[in-house]
Amino acid sequence: MTTHLPQFNRALLHPRYWLTWLGIGLLYLVVLLPYPVIYRLGCGMGRLAMRVMKRRARIAHRNLELCFPEMSEAERQKLVEKNFESVGMGLMETGMAWFWPNWRVERWFDVSGVEPVKALLAQKQGILLIGVHFLTLELGARIFGMHTPGIGVYRPNDNPLLDWLQTWGRLRSNKTMLDRKDLKGMIKALKSGEIIWYAPDHDYGPRNSVFVPLFAVEQAATTSGTWMLAKMSKACIVPFVPRRKPGGKGYELIALEPECQPPLGDAEETAAWMNKVVEKCILMAPDQYMWLHRRFKTRPQGVPSRY
Structure with missing residues (x-):
């Protein structure tokens, strides 16, 4: 599969990136x-971040107010407060x-539910791996890939170094x-029996979205991408949850049961x-979900903002 990924080059050593390099170096030392x-x-x-990021704290509070x-x-x-610790x-x-x-x-992970995924991959069955935006997202993707390597879907960072x-x-x-805009590439990979990591849980704007319920919010803008990918590729859908154990005792990654016949009548049915x-x-680890995102910012025309 041909794809153009960013490569390291000497331009990334320019002084404009030195502060970023310093941050990367500090993070590297801390995780040792x-x-x-x-x-x-x-x-x-x-x-500490909760005291500084007051606007994000208000967004998280509002999201919880709307959902629960x-x-x-x-x-x-x-x-x-627990969410900001996350x-x-x-x-x-x-x-x-x-x-x-x-x-x-x-050493720090307990993993369960991946055997059915491996069995499907052995049959060349494409898998749409649903990874919602937990704050453990990066680490969860790393451990899942160690057991069943796949293909990540991402938004390129505006900073070339990052x-x-x-x-x-x-x-x-x-x-x-x-x-994440390469729909054709994703469908091709799924049809080839690959595993594609995909996150359908954020508000990506009005384009290619439908309004369906999410928790107590009756009209949550939800991507129609799941419907398009599953319908065109015939992929099985496998959600997974990487969650942190209480008290700093490590992590567990849980792959839920595969769904190989999801409802695909139309975009609204699939999104709901x-x-x-x-x-x-989310309910498996509500304190570790990315509540700081304005999940309900997109509203039907003429409906006032929720924020």
Whole structure:
């Protein structure tokens, strides 16, 4: 499969990138520390970030208010605080995903549910691997790729250095990467019996979206990409959840049961079904989901903003 991925070049050593290199170096040094120390540093950094990132804290609070109106204010506030601890850990886990050797990743992970995935791949069955936006996303993709290497779908970073680094890090345990706009490339890979990592849970704007329920929100803009990919490729759909165990005791990656006959009547039907799957995944680790994203920013025409 031909794809044009960013390569390291001498231009990335230009002084304009020195501050970024410094940050990368510091992250590399931090993730050399024992994991319990990393855990304490990450959670502490997240609590500090909550005081600084006040706008994002309000967005997270509002998302929880919209999704779980029955939740008490005290419960909601506590969940936001835990979520920001996960934000801090998310940075650490990105460094762990990019820089840790395989043996160290495996030491801290319990993995379940991947055998059915391997069996499908052995039959040359394409798999649409649904990875919702947990803050453990990078580390989860690394461990899944160590068991069943596949193809990542991503948005190129505007910073050329970070674009190269994230590609290098993700290719440590996967075959290649595809731009999230490359629908033809994804369909071709799925038809060839590959595994494609795909995240259908964010608000990607009005284009190619439909309005279907998500938790208590009746009209959540949801990508129709799942419907197009599954319908055109006949892929099986496999959701997976990488979640952090309480108290810094490591991680578990759980692949849910494959669905090889998803509802594909139309984009709305598939999106509504997919959101039910997303809900199930989120509820397995609600404090570790990316609530900071304005998930409900796109509204039907004439309907006021929720933020």
